[in-house]
Amino acid sequence: MLLAIDAGNTNVVAALVKDGEIKARWRIATDARRTADEYAVWMHQLLQIEGYQRSDVSAVIIGTVVPRALHNLEMLSNKYFGVRPLVAGRGPAEWGITLDVVEPQTVGADRVLNAIAAHAAHPGDLIVIDFGTATTFDVVDYTGAYKGGLIVPGINLSLDALVAATAKLPRIAIEAPKGHSVIGRTTEDQMHAGIYWGYIALLEGLVTRLKAEIGRPSKVLATGGLATLFEKHSDVFDAIEPDMTITGLSLLYERSRT
Numbered sequence: 001m002l003l004a005i006d007a008g009n010t011n012v013v014a015a016l017v018k019d020g021e022i023k024a025r026w027r028i029a030t031d032a033r034r035t036a037d038e039y040a041v042w043m044h045q046l047l048q049i050e051g052y053q054r055s056d057v058s059a060v061i062i063g064t065v066v067p068r069a070l071h072n073l074e075m076l077s078n079k080y081f082g083v084r085p086l087v088a089g090r091g092p093a094e095w096g097i098t099l100d101v102v103e104p105q106t107v108g109a110d111r112v113l114n115a116i117a118a119h120a121a122h123p124g125d126l127i128v129i130d131f132g133t134a135t136t137f138d139v140v141d142y143t144g145a146y147k148g149g150l151i152v153p154g155i156n157l158s159l160d161a162l163v164a165a166t167a168k169l170p171r172i173a174i175e176a177p178k179g180h181s182v183i184g185r186t187t188e189d190q191m192h193a194g195i196y197w198g199y200i201a202l203l204e205g206l207v208t209r210l211k212a213e214i215g216r217p218s219k220v221l222a223t224g225g226l227a228t229l230f231e232k233h234s235d236v237f238d239a240i241e242p243d244m245t246i247t248g249l250s251l252l253y254e255r256s257r258t
Contacts, residue, residue, distance in 0.1 A: 001016050001017065001018045001023065001052075001056050001057055001058060001059075002016070002017040002018070002057075002058070002059045002060070002061065002250060002253055003015070003016060003017075003057045003059070003060045003061075003077075003081065004016075004017050004060075004061050004063075004246050004249035004250055004253070005060065005061070005062045005063070005064075005073055005249075006063050006064075006110065006113075006245045006246055006249060007030060007062065007063070007064035007065070007066050007069045007070070007073060008030060008064075008065060008066070008110060008132055008133065009030060009065060009066060009132065009133040009134075010029070010030055010132065010133045011027050011028065011029060011030055012027070012028050012029075012030050012069070012073075013025060013026070013027050013245070013246065014026050014027075014028075014043065015243070015246045016047075016050075016052065016056075016057070017246070017249075017250045020250055020251075020254075022243055022246060022247075022250075023050075023052075024046075024047075024050040024052070025243070025246065026042075026043075026046045028042055030066055030069065031069075032066055032068035032069045034069070034072060035072055035075075036072045036073070036075035036076040036079055036080070039072065039073065039076045039080075040076055040079070040080040043076070043080070044080075054080060054081060057081045057083070058083065059083055059086075059253065060077040060081055060083050060085035060086070061085060061086040061087075061088060061093060061249050061250075061252065061253045061256075062074065062077070062085050062086070062087050062088065063087075063088035063089075063109040063110060063113050063245065063248070063249050063252075064087075064088075064109060065108045065109055065110055070087065073085070074087070086252075086253060086256055088109045088112070088113060088248075088249060088252055089109055089112065092256040093252050093253070093255075093256045095112050095116070095252075096116075096252070096255055097112070097115060097116060097119070097144050097145060097146060098143070098144070098145035098146065099112065099145075099146045100145045100146060100147050100148070101146065101147070101148045107146065108136075110130065110132070110136075110245050111128075111130070111136055111138050111146070111149070112146060112248070113244075113245045113248025113249055113252065114128045114130055114138060114223060114244045114245055114248055115128065115138055115140045115144070115146045115248075116144075116248040116251055116252060117241070117244045117245070117247040117248035117251060118140055118221050118241075118244065119140050119144040120247075120251055121241070121247075122219055122221065122239075123142070124142050124216075124217065124218070124219060125139075125140070125141050125142050125214055125216050125217065125218040125219070126139070126140040126141075126218060126219050126220075126221060127139055127140075127207060127210050127211070127214075127218050127219070127220045127221070128140060128149075128221050128222075128223070128244070129203070129207075129220065129221070129222045129223070129224075129227070129237070130222075130223050130224050130244070130245075131154065131155070131222070131223070131224030131225065131226040131227055132154060132224050133154050133156075133157060134151050134152065134153060134154050134157065135151075135152050135153070135154050135155070135224075136149060136150065136151050136152075137149045137150040137151075137152075137206060137207075137210065139210060139214065139218075141214075142216075150206060150210075152202065152206075155174055155195060155199050155226060156174060158195065158199075159171075159172070159174065159191075159195055162191075162195075168187075169187065169191060170187070170188060170191075172188055172191050172192060172195075174195065174196070174226070174229065175192070175196075175229070176196065176229055176230075176232045176233060177192055177193060177196055177197075177233075180233070181193070182197045196233075199230065200230060200233060200234050200236075203230060203234065203236050204234060204236050207220055207236050219238045219239070220236060220237050220238050220239075221237070221238065221239050221240075221241060221244070222237045222239070222240045222241070223240070223241050223242055223243075223244035223245065224242070225242070227240045227242070228240060
Protein backbone atom coordinates (compact mmCIF):
# COMPACT_ATOMS: atom_id res chain seq x y z
CA MET A 1 0.00 0.00 0.00
CA LEU A 2 0.93 3.62 -0.48
CA LEU A 3 1.63 5.83 2.51
CA ALA A 4 0.78 9.41 1.47
CA ILE A 5 2.02 12.16 3.79
CA ASP A 6 0.82 15.75 3.59
CA ALA A 7 2.88 18.00 5.88
CA GLY A 8 1.07 21.30 6.34
CA ASN A 9 1.79 24.30 8.51
CA THR A 10 -0.60 23.15 11.25
CA ASN A 11 -0.93 19.37 10.83
CA VAL A 12 0.79 16.42 9.23
CA VAL A 13 -1.78 14.08 7.67
CA ALA A 14 -0.79 10.54 6.80
CA ALA A 15 -3.02 8.13 4.90
CA LEU A 16 -2.86 4.56 3.67
CA VAL A 17 -4.05 4.31 0.08
CA LYS A 18 -4.78 1.16 -1.90
CA ASP A 19 -5.97 1.24 -5.51
CA GLY A 20 -6.85 4.92 -5.13
CA GLU A 21 -8.99 4.32 -2.03
CA ILE A 22 -8.05 5.77 1.35
CA LYS A 23 -8.04 2.93 3.88
CA ALA A 24 -6.96 4.88 6.97
CA ARG A 25 -5.84 8.40 7.83
CA TRP A 26 -4.19 10.04 10.80
CA ARG A 27 -3.29 13.55 11.87
CA ILE A 28 -0.57 14.96 14.12
CA ALA A 29 0.42 18.53 14.94
CA THR A 30 3.22 19.81 12.72
CA ASP A 31 6.54 20.22 14.51
CA ALA A 32 9.60 20.66 12.30
CA ARG A 33 11.76 19.36 15.16
CA ARG A 34 9.95 16.01 15.34
CA THR A 35 12.43 13.25 14.50
CA ALA A 36 12.00 10.23 12.26
CA ASP A 37 12.03 8.04 15.37
CA GLU A 38 9.16 10.02 16.92
CA TYR A 39 7.15 9.76 13.71
CA ALA A 40 7.84 6.02 13.65
CA VAL A 41 6.48 5.44 17.16
CA TRP A 42 3.32 7.37 16.25
CA MET A 43 2.87 5.57 12.94
CA HIS A 44 3.60 2.10 14.33
CA GLN A 45 0.93 2.42 17.02
CA LEU A 46 -1.70 3.80 14.66
CA LEU A 47 -1.03 1.16 12.02
CA GLN A 48 -1.55 -1.55 14.62
CA ILE A 49 -4.79 0.02 15.84
CA GLU A 50 -6.13 -0.11 12.27
CA GLY A 51 -4.94 -3.70 11.81
CA TYR A 52 -1.93 -2.99 9.58
CA GLN A 53 1.81 -3.61 9.84
CA ARG A 54 4.77 -1.56 8.67
CA SER A 55 5.43 -4.25 6.08
CA ASP A 56 2.09 -3.42 4.44
CA VAL A 57 3.58 -0.10 3.25
CA SER A 58 5.35 -0.62 -0.08
CA ALA A 59 5.67 3.01 -1.22
CA VAL A 60 5.74 6.49 0.30
CA ILE A 61 5.05 9.88 -1.21
CA ILE A 62 5.49 13.16 0.68
CA GLY A 63 4.07 16.59 -0.05
CA THR A 64 5.11 19.42 2.25
CA VAL A 65 4.96 23.18 2.66
CA VAL A 66 7.29 22.94 5.67
CA PRO A 67 10.81 22.42 4.24
CA ARG A 68 12.37 21.71 7.67
CA ALA A 69 10.04 18.74 8.16
CA LEU A 70 11.01 17.00 4.94
CA HIS A 71 14.32 15.46 6.05
CA ASN A 72 12.82 13.61 9.00
CA LEU A 73 9.88 12.38 6.94
CA GLU A 74 12.31 11.04 4.34
CA MET A 75 14.27 9.37 7.15
CA LEU A 76 11.03 7.83 8.43
CA SER A 77 10.41 6.25 5.03
CA ASN A 78 13.97 5.03 4.50
CA LYS A 79 14.64 3.73 8.02
CA TYR A 80 11.29 2.36 9.13
CA PHE A 81 9.48 1.42 5.91
CA GLY A 82 12.54 0.50 3.88
CA VAL A 83 11.51 2.48 0.82
CA ARG A 84 12.90 5.57 -0.83
CA PRO A 85 10.11 8.13 -0.76
CA LEU A 86 8.89 10.22 -3.64
CA VAL A 87 8.70 13.95 -2.95
CA ALA A 88 5.86 15.77 -4.68
CA GLY A 89 7.17 18.12 -7.34
CA ARG A 90 10.58 16.47 -7.65
CA GLY A 91 12.13 13.86 -9.91
CA PRO A 92 9.71 11.08 -10.90
CA ALA A 93 6.95 12.94 -9.02
CA GLU A 94 7.18 16.15 -11.05
CA TRP A 95 3.84 17.92 -11.17
CA GLY A 96 2.91 17.12 -14.75
CA ILE A 97 0.64 20.17 -14.99
CA THR A 98 1.25 23.71 -16.18
CA LEU A 99 1.85 26.24 -13.41
CA ASP A 100 0.86 29.35 -15.31
CA VAL A 101 2.09 31.89 -12.77
CA VAL A 102 5.03 34.30 -12.56
CA GLU A 103 6.94 32.31 -9.90
CA PRO A 104 5.90 28.65 -10.25
CA GLN A 105 8.61 27.52 -7.83
CA THR A 106 6.87 29.36 -4.98
CA VAL A 107 3.48 27.65 -5.32
CA GLY A 108 2.77 25.47 -2.27
CA ALA A 109 2.76 21.73 -2.83
CA ASP A 110 -0.71 21.40 -1.28
CA ARG A 111 -2.15 23.86 -3.80
CA VAL A 112 -0.72 21.99 -6.79
CA LEU A 113 -1.87 18.65 -5.38
CA ASN A 114 -5.37 20.07 -4.92
CA ALA A 115 -5.32 21.27 -8.53
CA ILE A 116 -4.30 17.81 -9.75
CA ALA A 117 -7.05 16.08 -7.75
CA ALA A 118 -9.72 18.63 -8.65
CA HIS A 119 -9.06 18.48 -12.40
CA ALA A 120 -9.00 14.67 -12.37
CA ALA A 121 -12.47 14.56 -10.81
CA HIS A 122 -14.21 17.56 -12.38
CA PRO A 123 -14.25 18.88 -15.97
CA GLY A 124 -14.19 22.56 -16.81
CA ASP A 125 -12.93 25.60 -14.93
CA LEU A 126 -12.55 25.24 -11.18
CA ILE A 127 -12.10 27.33 -8.05
CA VAL A 128 -10.58 25.31 -5.21
CA ILE A 129 -10.85 26.68 -1.68
CA ASP A 130 -8.66 25.05 0.98
CA PHE A 131 -9.34 25.85 4.63
CA GLY A 132 -6.00 25.45 6.36
CA THR A 133 -3.75 27.70 8.43
CA ALA A 134 -4.35 30.11 5.59
CA THR A 135 -7.41 29.90 3.37
CA THR A 136 -6.35 29.60 -0.25
CA PHE A 137 -8.38 30.12 -3.40
CA ASP A 138 -6.90 28.42 -6.46
CA VAL A 139 -8.00 28.75 -10.07
CA VAL A 140 -7.62 25.70 -12.33
CA ASP A 141 -8.67 26.11 -15.95
CA TYR A 142 -10.40 23.54 -18.15
CA THR A 143 -7.02 22.20 -19.39
CA GLY A 144 -5.87 21.45 -15.85
CA ALA A 145 -3.42 24.36 -15.72
CA TYR A 146 -2.94 26.14 -12.42
CA LYS A 147 -3.60 29.84 -13.04
CA GLY A 148 -3.01 31.40 -9.62
CA GLY A 149 -5.34 32.50 -6.86
CA LEU A 150 -5.59 34.20 -3.49
CA ILE A 151 -4.25 33.71 0.02
CA VAL A 152 -6.11 35.08 3.05
CA PRO A 153 -5.66 34.44 6.79
CA GLY A 154 -7.42 31.30 7.95
CA ILE A 155 -10.40 31.77 10.24
CA ASN A 156 -8.59 30.37 13.30
CA LEU A 157 -5.55 32.52 12.55
CA SER A 158 -7.80 35.60 12.29
CA LEU A 159 -9.47 34.78 15.58
CA ASP A 160 -6.15 34.15 17.33
CA ALA A 161 -4.87 37.54 16.16
CA LEU A 162 -8.04 39.27 17.38
CA VAL A 163 -7.84 37.72 20.85
CA ALA A 164 -4.06 38.23 21.16
CA ALA A 165 -4.27 41.91 20.26
CA THR A 166 -7.11 42.82 22.66
CA ALA A 167 -7.23 42.95 26.45
CA LYS A 168 -10.77 41.80 27.15
CA LEU A 169 -12.05 39.77 24.23
CA PRO A 170 -12.39 36.09 25.21
CA ARG A 171 -11.25 33.07 23.24
CA ILE A 172 -14.27 31.48 21.55
CA ALA A 173 -14.89 28.33 19.55
CA ILE A 174 -15.51 28.59 15.83
CA GLU A 175 -19.04 27.41 15.21
CA ALA A 176 -22.02 28.21 13.03
CA PRO A 177 -24.49 30.60 14.69
CA LYS A 178 -27.90 29.23 15.66
CA GLY A 179 -29.78 31.86 13.67
CA HIS A 180 -29.18 34.24 10.79
CA SER A 181 -28.89 37.49 12.72
CA VAL A 182 -25.67 39.45 12.32
CA ILE A 183 -26.45 41.64 15.34
CA GLY A 184 -24.87 40.19 18.47
CA ARG A 185 -26.38 40.98 21.85
CA THR A 186 -23.34 40.04 23.95
CA THR A 187 -19.61 40.41 23.36
CA GLU A 188 -19.24 36.71 22.58
CA ASP A 189 -22.26 36.77 20.25
CA GLN A 190 -20.76 39.73 18.43
CA MET A 191 -17.46 37.90 18.03
CA HIS A 192 -19.25 34.79 16.73
CA ALA A 193 -21.30 36.83 14.29
CA GLY A 194 -18.35 38.90 13.17
CA ILE A 195 -15.96 36.06 12.52
CA TYR A 196 -18.54 33.69 11.00
CA TRP A 197 -20.61 36.04 8.86
CA GLY A 198 -17.52 38.05 8.02
CA TYR A 199 -15.90 34.92 6.64
CA ILE A 200 -19.06 33.99 4.73
CA ALA A 201 -19.03 37.46 3.16
CA LEU A 202 -15.34 37.03 2.30
CA LEU A 203 -15.95 33.64 0.67
CA GLU A 204 -18.96 34.72 -1.34
CA GLY A 205 -17.45 38.04 -2.35
CA LEU A 206 -14.15 36.59 -3.55
CA VAL A 207 -15.84 33.72 -5.39
CA THR A 208 -18.08 36.23 -7.19
CA ARG A 209 -15.06 38.26 -8.24
CA LEU A 210 -13.11 35.18 -9.32
CA LYS A 211 -15.95 33.88 -11.45
CA ALA A 212 -16.34 37.28 -13.11
CA GLU A 213 -12.63 37.40 -13.94
CA ILE A 214 -12.52 33.82 -15.22
CA GLY A 215 -15.43 34.66 -17.51
CA ARG A 216 -16.64 31.07 -17.92
CA PRO A 217 -18.87 28.85 -15.76
CA SER A 218 -16.73 27.62 -12.86
CA LYS A 219 -17.36 24.96 -10.24
CA VAL A 220 -16.36 25.78 -6.66
CA LEU A 221 -14.76 22.96 -4.66
CA ALA A 222 -13.80 23.08 -0.99
CA THR A 223 -11.41 21.06 1.10
CA GLY A 224 -10.18 21.29 4.67
CA GLY A 225 -11.92 20.61 7.95
CA LEU A 226 -13.87 23.87 8.20
CA ALA A 227 -15.55 23.65 4.81
CA THR A 228 -18.62 21.93 6.24
CA LEU A 229 -18.98 24.69 8.84
CA PHE A 230 -19.70 27.28 6.17
CA GLU A 231 -21.85 24.96 4.06
CA LYS A 232 -24.61 25.35 6.65
CA HIS A 233 -25.28 28.99 5.79
CA SER A 234 -24.00 29.44 2.24
CA ASP A 235 -24.41 27.74 -1.12
CA VAL A 236 -21.04 28.99 -2.36
CA PHE A 237 -19.63 25.45 -2.69
CA ASP A 238 -20.62 23.02 -5.44
CA ALA A 239 -18.82 20.15 -3.70
CA ILE A 240 -16.80 19.48 -0.55
CA GLU A 241 -13.95 16.99 -0.84
CA PRO A 242 -12.05 16.73 2.47
CA ASP A 243 -9.28 14.43 1.20
CA MET A 244 -8.32 16.40 -1.89
CA THR A 245 -4.62 16.83 -1.02
CA ILE A 246 -4.14 13.15 -0.17
CA THR A 247 -5.97 12.24 -3.39
CA GLY A 248 -3.57 14.49 -5.30
CA LEU A 249 -0.61 12.68 -3.74
CA SER A 250 -2.10 9.31 -4.72
CA LEU A 251 -2.65 10.46 -8.31
CA LEU A 252 0.86 11.88 -8.51
CA TYR A 253 2.30 8.59 -7.29
CA GLU A 254 0.37 6.62 -9.92
CA ARG A 255 1.56 8.99 -12.65
CA SER A 256 5.17 8.54 -11.51
CA ARG A 257 4.91 4.80 -12.20
CA THR A 258 4.04 5.21 -15.89
